[in-house]
Amino acid sequence: MSSKGIATRIRETQVWKSIFRHGPPDNARNRAAVVAGNVFLHLHPIKLKKSGVQLGYTWCMGGLTFFIFLALTVTGVLLMFYYRPTAEYAYNDIIALKEHVPLGIMREIHRWGAHAMVITVWLHMFRVFMTGSYKPPREFNWGVGVILLVLTLLLSFTGYLLPWDQLAIWAITVGSNMAKATPFAGHGGPGAALAQIGDFVMVSDKNDVRFQLLAGRFVGEPALLRFYILHCVFIPLVVGVLIAVHFWRVRKDGGISAPL
Amino acid sequence: MSELSRQNLNRREFLSYLSVGWITFTAALAGMGSLVFRFTYPNVNFEPEMSFNAGRAFDYEKGVDERWKNGFGVWMYKAEGRLVALSNICTHLGCIPSWLPAESKFKCPCHGSGYYPNGINFEGPAPRPLERYKISLTPDGTILVDKTKVFRYEKGEWDHPDAYIEV
Numbered sequence: 001m002s003s004k005g006i007a008t009r010i011r012e013t014q015v016w017k018s019i020f021r022h023g024p025p026d027n028a029r030n031r032a033a034v035v036a037g038n039v040f041l042h043l044h045p046i047k048l049k050k051s052g053v054q055l056g057y058t059w060c061m062g063g064l065t066f067f068i069f070l071a072l073t074v075t076g077v078l079l080m081f082y083y084r085p086t087a088e089y090a091y092n093d094i095i096a097l098k099e100h101v102p103l104g105i106m107r108e109i110h111r112w113g114a115h116a117m118v119i120t121v122w123l124h125m126f127r128v129f130m131t132g133s134y135k136p137p138r139e140f141n142w143g144v145g146v147i148l149l150v151l152t153l154l155l156s157f158t159g160y161l162l163p164w165d166q167l168a169i170w171a172i173t174v175g176s177n178m179a180k181a182t183p184f185a186g187h188g189g190p191g192a193a194l195a196q197i198g199d200f201v202m203v204s205d206k207n208d209v210r211f212q213l214l215a216g217r218f219v220g221e222p223a224l225l226r227f228y229i230l231h232c233v234f235i236p237l238v239v240g241v242l243i244a245v246h247f248w249r250v251r252k253d254g255g256i257s258a259p260l
Numbered sequence: 261m262s263e264l265s266r267q268n269l270n271r272r273e274f275l276s277y278l279s280v281g282w283i284t285f286t287a288a289l290a291g292m293g294s295l296v297f298r299f300t301y302p303n304v305n306f307e308p309e310m311s312f313n314a315g316r317a318f319d320y321e322k323g324v325d326e327r328w329k330n331g332f333g334v335w336m337y338k339a340e341g342r343l344v345a346l347s348n349i350c351t352h353l354g355c356i357p358s359w360l361p362a363e364s365k366f367k368c369p370c371h372g373s374g375y376y377p378n379g380i381n382f383e384g385p386a387p388r389p390l391e392r393y394k395i396s397l398t399p400d401g402t403i404l405v406d407k408t409k410v411f412r413y414e415k416g417e418w419d420h421p422d423a424y425i426e427v
Contacts, residue, residue, distance in 0.1 A: 170369075170370055173355060174353040177354040204408075207301065212300050212301060215300075215302060216305050216307055217307055220307065222302070222305065
């Protein structure tokens with residue numbers, strides 16, 4: 001009894017064994033079981049080539065992006081405790097987050113994190129391009145990554161309206177006017193004039209994609225609510241799913257960055 | 261297998277049942293998808309009406325009148341025997357210019373586009389003049405402005421009879 005160490009005795013308890021089904025990671029088999037038996041780690045490859053994880057080669061940009069995404073999720077959820085997405089309260093709540101709430105830099109962390117994530121996503125893409133890691137069999141994961149890039153930019157775009165100040169409203173006005181020019185689906189775009197029978201206009205400012213995005217003809221309170229839902233629920237859920245696919249495909253397509 | 265043979269379900273019948281099943285499933289998904297799509301377009305929104313009664317022509321002085329700007333986004337402009345309804349949406353990227361009476365011009369705060377009182381652009385990045393809305397007289401002699409119909413200078417539409425009223 002006294003010959004056993006405390007660590008060994010903990011590892012022999014039923015609680016420990018119910019959580020960790022494998023033995024201590026002191027051999028290759030158990031180390032593989034650590035990764036394969038963990039819902040979070042199993043997305044990762046069980047084995048990595050040492051050359052594949054060199055910092056000079058990967059810049060750790062994908063990992064940094066994921067880390068910032070997690071930080072933005074945590075700070076974003078915290079901000080939601082104080083922010084109300086209505087025309088009456090939104091701007092005052094943003095001020096209150098700075099003036100009346102402890103840790104007034106919470107919103108700044110979220111904002112700077114958002115800027116940093118856009119930068120690291122671009123650098124990650126640049127690294128993948130320069131190391132040729134988009135080539136077969138990784139071309140599908142490049143496609144997933146491009147969608148993730150677009151979603152990152154859309155997260156920034158939808159978040160930009162939420163402070164509800166002049167900069168936000170006019171930036172989103174200018175930005176959402178691009179949706180006007182969507183072929184056939186936007187009332188100012190090519191093809192919209194074709195969908196007109198006499199005086200009956202089929203694609204107008206009250207039924208085109210811009211109206212769908214803003215829930216109105218201009219950036220008003222319905223647009224604020226819609227952008228809030230997109231920013232806090234819809235896009236993060238899609239991003240979360242695609243991140244899982246992205247990581248899993250890294251494992252299935254031969255690990256990060258190593259030449260095949 | 262014995263159950264299948266008891267029902268005399270051969271391969272051909274099985275496949276046709278399978279097809280009906282998949283077609284039904286796909287149709288149900290498409291139906292739900294289009295309902296969700298329709299759900300994103302509200303039946304009612306609380307924005308200003310697209311047409312409004314703008315009073316009588318003799319209510320307006322010569323030059324630019326701002327009384328409908330905040331409610332309906334329209335400047336009335338009276339000159340050379342014509343009264344027109346100018347859109348207040350900048351033709352560059354869609355911001356709202358300000359009327360500067362001292363300089364007698366519309367000036368957009370976003371990127372600095374400038375327009376003469378008649379709506380012609382003369383400075384900044386605006387690519388074309390402000391649009392004009394349909395304006396007409398109702399039978400009781402009041403003015404009706406209809407924002408669903410626009411008249412563009414660059415298309416030569418400003419002399420269209422619906423683009424102005426004689427005053």
